[in-house]
Amino acid sequence: MTKVEITVSRNDYLTIGQLAERSGVAASAL
Secondary structure (H helix, E strand, O other): OOHHHHHHHHHHHHHHHHHHHHHHHHHHHO
16 A cells, blocks of 8 residues: 555545544434
């Protein structure tokens, strides 16, 4: 993997994590 690919993978992971947290909060509110 190149440095660029690693950076993109990290960004994707962070984005997925944020979406999961938001989904968890929304589910808890319901």
